[in-house]
Amino acid sequence: MNAVFDRPGDCCGCTACRHVCPVQAITMKVDDEGFQYPDIDQGLCIDCRACKEVCAFQRPRPSAPPSPQPSVFAVQHGDEAVRAASTSGGMFTALSDLVLGRGGVVFGAAFDQHLNVVHLEAATPAERDRLRGSKYVQSDLSDSFPRIAALLKSGREVLFSGTPCQTAGLAAFLEGQDRAGLLLCDIVCHGTPSPLIWREHLTNLERSHRSRAVAYQCRAKDRGWHGHLEKVTFEDGRSDCRSRASQSYKDLFYAHLMLRPACHECRYTSFQRTSDLTIADFWGIERTLADFDDNRGTSLVLVNTPKGQAAFEAVQGQLRTRVSTTKDCLQPQLQHPSRPAPLRARFWQDYHARGYRFVLDHYAGLSPMRRLRRAAGLGLQSLGLLKLVKKLLGRG
Numbered sequence: 001m002n003a004v005f006d007r008p009g010d011c012c013g014c015t016a017c018r019h020v021c022p023v024q025a026i027t028m029k030v031d032d033e034g035f036q037y038p039d040i041d042q043g044l045c046i047d048c049r050a051c052k053e054v055c056a057f058q059r060p061r062p063s064a065p066p067s068p069q070p071s072v073f074a075v076q077h078g079d080e081a082v083r084a085a086s087t088s089g090g091m092f093t094a095l096s097d098l099v100l101g102r103g104g105v106v107f108g109a110a111f112d113q114h115l116n117v118v119h120l121e122a123a124t125p126a127e128r129d130r131l132r133g134s135k136y137v138q139s140d141l142s143d144s145f146p147r148i149a150a151l152l153k154s155g156r157e158v159l160f161s162g163t164p165c166q167t168a169g170l171a172a173f174l175e176g177q178d179r180a181g182l183l184l185c186d187i188v189c190h191g192t193p194s195p196l197i198w199r200e201h202l203t204n205l206e207r208s209h210r211s212r213a214v215a216y217q218c219r220a221k222d223r224g225w226h227g228h229l230e231k232v233t234f235e236d237g238r239s240d241c242r243s244r245a246s247q248s249y250k251d252l253f254y255a256h257l258m259l260r261p262a263c264h265e266c267r268y269t270s271f272q273r274t275s276d277l278t279i280a281d282f283w284g285i286e287r288t289l290a291d292f293d294d295n296r297g298t299s300l301v302l303v304n305t306p307k308g309q310a311a312f313e314a315v316q317g318q319l320r321t322r323v324s325t326t327k328d329c330l331q332p333q334l335q336h337p338s339r340p341a342p343l344r345a346r347f348w349q350d351y352h353a354r355g356y357r358f359v360l361d362h363y364a365g366l367s368p369m370r371r372l373r374r375a376a377g378l379g380l381q382s383l384g385l386l387k388l389v390k391k392l393l394g395r396g
């Protein structure tokens, strides 16, 4: 044996193989796009294949008939302060309060002191608050999986929240172990961007503001939930959600230039979920439940299993809820993986050869000349003249 996976698209970086290896032959190594992949020390490997067998991402897709469709709800937390601090309607806080209130432990993605995104463990509401909010960066799971296994063995209840590939990886890692105390909650997932480009983005903002970034909201609600506003706060007390540079990270995110390669082959873009509950933004609610949408955030909640149903019923008293349907909550990430940008390979070549400023100017449209050209193009388009001008310039 010489590898756990053949191509980057086969590995979502869940760490299950690393932790299952009986001789600790696997370490997670960062590649030149900033993503972690398992790497085997051939001198230690005893070729037992446990790492291959545990890999949920490479298992054949089930050919069995689909499991029952989930129950679908639109959800708003009853406490407006919770909703304001959450990305959508605050469902994660309700679920985590439930588990914390029963003496359990909650795992989720947080910013560390350098604004790296890491999975952390919380045993109190104050610790849990760090897990709130979407971070559009692949999180470092570190030793979460064996820690969860130990907590479950000791009889503690655990809520694990993460991307669907992380919850599927954890479920595979725990196969054969008593999972009665584990509640799995995944998100509807667009894809996770590169930690390397995230670091470049922060460094670029810190340079231009001459101050260290100490807090970041990937989706600040200052102008409502329907928009997508990034907000960075610096050590000197200033914050920025206005400059073009402060809003550029989401351009690269939505352009699909820096998502993990596996995200373009994601197995978890349907109503067949591996978690007890799925939480997401209820996009499109302004069309299907317009009177419920106040632009302060509504969670889409899919209840996938009886255990998920019991947890949902236990928190329902804290929530405003509306029943919905799989048809009315459909969004692209419940139908197919995010498609890779045609320029993805070129983006990374340019980044390595010419640096972050160059790709920012050329792929997030930040250079003044590009902005001018784009504005001129839009102006001509609205006058119906763009095709004519392109023809005259020989580009039509």
Ligand SMILES: Cc1cc2nc3c(=O)[nH]c(=O)nc-3n(C[C@H](O)[C@H](O)[C@H](O)COP(=O)(O)OP(=O)(O)OC[C@H]3O[C@@H](n4cnc5c(N)ncnc54)[C@H](O)[C@@H]3O)c2cc1C
Binding pocket: 085, 086, 087, 088, 089, 090, 091, 092, 093, 107, 108, 109, 110, 117, 131, 132, 133, 134, 135, 136, 137, 138, 139, 161, 162, 163, 187, 188, 189, 190, 191, 192, 193, 279, 280, 281, 282, 283, 299, 300, 331, 333
């Ligand atoms: C990378 C990413 C892509 C997403 N894509 C979509 C999408 O396409 N469509 C959609 O409807 N919703 C998407 N979401 C989910 C959505 O943004 C909200 O996280 C979700 O609606 C929960 O909001 P909340 O108000 O209940 O909880 P919040 O308090 O906002 O809780 C956020 C939860 O997400 C988890 N989380 C945050 N960042 C990460 C991360 N980097 N990796 C793993 N888990 C994380 C936390 O552990 C926490 O449990 C995405 C989230 C992330 C992190």
Ligand code: SF4
Binding pocket: 004, 005, 010, 011, 012, 013, 014, 015, 016, 017, 018, 037, 038, 051, 054, 055, 056, 057, 058, 169
């Ligand atoms: S997806 Fe997880 S288990 Fe599979 S190779 Fe990657 S890190 Fe290992």
Ligand code: SF4
Binding pocket: 001, 020, 021, 022, 023, 024, 025, 026, 040, 044, 045, 046, 047, 048, 049, 050, 051, 052
């Ligand atoms: S084959 Fe077995 S020993 Fe070798 S890396 Fe995989 S799990 Fe470890």
Ligand code: SF4
Binding pocket: 012, 163, 164, 165, 166, 189, 190, 191, 192, 260, 262, 263, 264, 266, 267, 268
């Ligand atoms: S898109 Fe799929 S592979 Fe990528 S992080 Fe999300 S769940 Fe994992």
